[in-house]
Amino acid sequence: MNLRIENGRIIDPANNIDKTGTLVIRNGKIAGIEKAKTARRAKGSFDATGMVICPGLVDMHVHLRDPGQEYKEDIESGSLAAVKGGFTTLACMPNTDPINDNPSVTEYMIKKTRRVGLIHLYPIAAISKGSQGKELTEFGVLKRAGAVAFSDDGQPTRAGLMRRALEYASQFDMPILDHCEERDLSRDGVMHEGEVSALLGLKGWPGEAESTIVYRNIQLAAMTQARIHMCHLSTSESVAQVRAGKRAGVRVTAEVAPHHLFLEDRALESFSTNLKVNPPLRSRPHIRSLRQGLKQDVIDAIATDHAPHADFEKQTVFESAPFGLLGLQTALPLGLQLCHEKVLTLKQLISKLTILPARILNIPHGTLTVGSRADVTIFAPSRVWQFRAEDIVSKSHNSPFIGREMRGEVIRTIHNGRVVYSV
Numbered sequence: 001m002n003l004r005i006e007n008g009r010i011i012d013p014a015n016n017i018d019k020t021g022t023l024v025i026r027n028g029k030i031a032g033i034e035k036a037k038t039a040r041r042a043k044g045s046f047d048a049t050g051m052v053i054c055p056g057l058v059d060m061h062v063h064l065r066d067p068g069q070e071y072k073e074d075i076e077s078g079s080l081a082a083v084k085g086g087f088t089t090l091a092c093m094p095n096t097d098p099i100n101d102n103p104s105v106t107e108y109m110i111k112k113t114r115r116v117g118l119i120h121l122y123p124i125a126a127i128s129k130g131s132q133g134k135e136l137t138e139f140g141v142l143k144r145a146g147a148v149a150f151s152d153d154g155q156p157t158r159a160g161l162m163r164r165a166l167e168y169a170s171q172f173d174m175p176i177l178d179h180c181e182e183r184d185l186s187r188d189g190v191m192h193e194g195e196v197s198a199l200l201g202l203k204g205w206p207g208e209a210e211s212t213i214v215y216r217n218i219q220l221a222a223m224t225q226a227r228i229h230m231c232h233l234s235t236s237e238s239v240a241q242v243r244a245g246k247r248a249g250v251r252v253t254a255e256v257a258p259h260h261l262f263l264e265d266r267a268l269e270s271f272s273t274n275l276k277v278n279p280p281l282r283s284r285p286h287i288r289s290l291r292q293g294l295k296q297d298v299i300d301a302i303a304t305d306h307a308p309h310a311d312f313e314k315q316t317v318f319e320s321a322p323f324g325l326l327g328l329q330t331a332l333p334l335g336l337q338l339c340h341e342k343v344l345t346l347k348q349l350i351s352k353l354t355i356l357p358a359r360i361l362n363i364p365h366g367t368l369t370v371g372s373r374a375d376v377t378i379f380a381p382s383r384v385w386q387f388r389a390e391d392i393v394s395k396s397h398n399s400p401f402i403g404r405e406m407r408g409e410v411i412r413t414i415h416n417g418r419v420v421y422s423v
């Protein structure tokens with residue numbers, strides 16, 4: 001199957017390409033870029049005038065709930081949400097049921113994704129058995145089964161175990177992805193600790209519960225010379241710690257989720273449980289630091305932390321609702337908003353959604369290099385649309401962005417040279 005995507009702005013940060021032209025796909029692979037032209041259109045061509053053509057987006061942090069909680073999401077509905085959001089590659093967290101701490105779960109995830117056939121999926125396996133923080137899983141066996149990183153996401157990893165996990169993972173040149181939370185400080189906290197939590201009478205989760213662990217992790221990564229990745233950074237001090245770690249030559253990387261760049265703790269005055277997320281939405285100064293950290297490339301990747309929860313779970317009092325919100329369908333337009341606001345250049349945004357997360361996970365995605373798999377996203381960068389509940393293809397609906405006007409819309413998503421989503 002051959003495809004020509006004509007006259008679009010082709011942006012491929014991995015190869016430092018930003019030019020108008022025609023992307024040619026042959027037999028599921030990128031065949032090359034041709035000069036833009038006005039000649040009559042060939043069969044199998046798509047006119048992308050005014051649109052951006054970039055590598056299929058890579059989300060290094062999602063929860064697909066499969067196996068075990070398919071009423072929230074499953075690999076099929078998660079894949080549909082991904083391609084509608086422009087993502088062709090996902091890395092999924094191990095907090096499924098059972099936990100992905102053994103090769104049979106890892107293999108199940110990969111096989112089911114292949115059967116669905118819409119995206120590439122890379123499982124992140126648990127650091128510890130059952131994510132209980134006691135005994136390490138078998139990293140080598142999990143790697144062979146297809147895992148690309150390790151994390152006990154959602155569960156903090158204590159210092160001694162983290163040290164051993166870093167040492168063990170570095171033997172396989174794999175990163176540890178940490179959910180940075182000191183539970184002794186955050187325990188029972190349901191929102192950012194500050195003025196608003198005091199006003200609302202809700203228990204706070206202070207920023208220091210995150211940044212103390214970020215600091216500890218950097219120390220441990222320096223000690224072991226291993227690779228550590230900080231999940232969903234949410235505070236100014238965390239950004240400062242990562243900046244310092246990078247300057248000192250520690251092998252540290254970091255991600256931020258779109259909701260932490262756009263939503264403030266103040267929004268919780270509505271008590272909407274769709275705003276309840278872990279780590280919590282912070283105050284404006286933190287948002288400013290996160291945006292700056294992103295702009296200055298202290299924060300490498302944008303990752304959604306797509307965390308579906310069913311209506312019946314979210315429709316309860318704030319304290320009892322589970323943490324998490326949907327991210328796959330709104331990440332690109334929110335990212336583009338950062339470009340419209342001049343926080344990021346388009347090339348920077350695309351790199352943080354493609355090649356940078358792919359490099360962290362060491363997976364062969366996020367580029368339009370000739371010969372690579374033809375995973376491509378085409379979007380209209382300024383098209384205005386409204387995100388409506390009916391647009392959601394996830395099984396859950398817990399998005400705080402429903403009703404929001406977005407600028408920038410995915411037009412087509414191509415996976416292995418095949419159109420898997422089209423408006």
Ligand code: DOR
Nearest residue numbers: 063154277278307323324
């Ligand atoms: O808000 C969150 N939800 N944060 C996490 O760390 C876990 C996730 C989930 O699995 O629902």
